[in-house]
Amino acid sequence: MKRQAGMMVQTEGSPWKLLLLFSLPLMAGNIFQQMYTVVDTAVVGKVLGVDALAALGAVDWLNWLTLGTIQGFTQGFSILLAQRFGAGDYGRLRQTMANAVLLSVLCAAVITTGSQALAEPVVVLLRTPEEIRPIAMAYLRLLFAGLPVVTAYNFAAAALRALGDGRTPLIAMAAASVTNIVLDFWFVLGFRWGVQGAAAATVLAQCLAAGCCIWRLCRIEALRLSRADWKPDGALCGRLMTLGLPMALQNTIIAVGGMIIQTIVNGFGVAFIAGYTATNKLYGVLEIAATSYGYAMTTYTGQNLGAGKLDRISRGMRSGLVIALATSAVIAAVMLAAGRWVLSCFIPEGTAESGKALETAFQYLRLMLLCLPALYILHVTRSCVQGMGNTLLPMVSGVSEFCMRTGGALLLPAVMGEAGVMWAEVLAWLGADLILAPSYFYVMNRTRRETEEEKP
Secondary structure, three states: OOOOOOOOOOOOOOHHHHHHHHHHHHHHHHHHHHHHHHHHHHHHHHHHOHHHHHHHHHOHHHHHHHHHHHHHHHHHHHHHHHHHHHHOOHHHHHHHHHHHHHHHHHHHHHHHHHHHHHHHHHHHHOOOOOOOHHHHHHHHHHHHHOHHHHHHHHHHHHHHHHOOOOHHHHHHHHHHHHHHHHHHHHHHHHOOOOHHHHHHHHHHHHHHHHHHHHHHHHOOHHHOOOOHHHOOOHHHHHHHHHHHHHHHHHHHHHHHHHHHHHHHHHOOOHHHHHHHHHHHHHHHHHOHHHHHHHHHHHHHHHHHHHOOOHHHHHHHHHHHHHHHHHHHHHHHHHHHHHHHHHHHOOOOOOOHHHHHHHHHHHHHHHHHHHOHHHHHHHHHHHHHHHHOOOOHHHHHHHHHHHHHHHHHHHHOHHHHOOHHHHHHHHHHHHHHHHHHHHHHHHHHHHHHHHHHHHOO
8 A cells, every 4th residue: 555645754765864854844833832832821921910920830730741641642652553654554553543542532531530630639739829829720620621632632643743744733733823822812812811711722722733633634545444443452452551651651750740849839939930930831942843853753763663674763863863962052052142032021021020030030041951952862862762662761761850850859949049949850851861871772772682583
């Protein structure tokens, strides 16, 4: 069966060129995604004030916990799709797709129900200041109601990327971004719905993105599913969960570490929370290229593993690291020059509280930029290991992140004050790298041995 237009085969051609070509639409899509996150934050901060901005930041990690868990499962499921596609095994590809859809629906139901039930107790546990707690809860309730839509988009986009289609998720996210920005101004400025307006705009935009990706999946000939494909297969579901569960746990562990830090941050007052939140929103912008290279590495590695081309995986890993390090240096230089102005777009002017928030934000941003190469190495290496079918060692790297992040946040403020919380984040990146670098060589060597043993 021929590969359809829009599906990029990663098993032939120059690795660095393939990675760049596949990454660019993903990067553009992530830019659009971050654009509406940034606009959400800017509108809330400038229009609704420091308290509203702090409320969003106070529960940011709780929101990321649900999103990261969903992304972990859906990205894990897509690894097997990439391998089946790379091997040209379309019958098993369709069966894998159907079972992955069933598991995604189950995950969405469990995560949505659990998040709504636990939201309020966790917000209290995070030591969210009482004056901003009602604002935070109103925002979370609406976001959590939209988690089934978030799951649908993340699965559909991950499946398309596994088949080499980075263009459709880009178009979907571009359309969603424009929709979200328009609705932000309409709901928050026009209807005066406050933070609920920002949340509603995000959920509706995700509906559009999910619809675009699902429409594209339904038009792929290789994925025309029959009734037999929808029959649950225990062994196949087990294999999918073996890939998805460690990635979900990895993101969960990272998010729990972030929530522990947020508990400490929330104790420093509303101005510090607002400044910390402003920089954390820019964190997503700094990470855009790293995330895109990571998605590209997972697809590239999975397809080449399915085709049995291990030497191409090694070449791709080297190319990916060079590209990532060069990109991180450029981003750091640009943001060091423009960072203070960008941060001022989130924070209202004219009060002492606003001034403290801006200084906090720029101090944190400067530290992140100096350590940005470590974050880019993390994404490329982790994604390559995951693409080879090992999601356990990346989960261990998540545990390392957790230990470094929480240990730094709990211990360093006693010595460094508020700056100690900022150092906790970059220490987490370094802790993950220390696990991932040897993990790559271990998994690659083991895969080579297994491949040699399987030869007749």
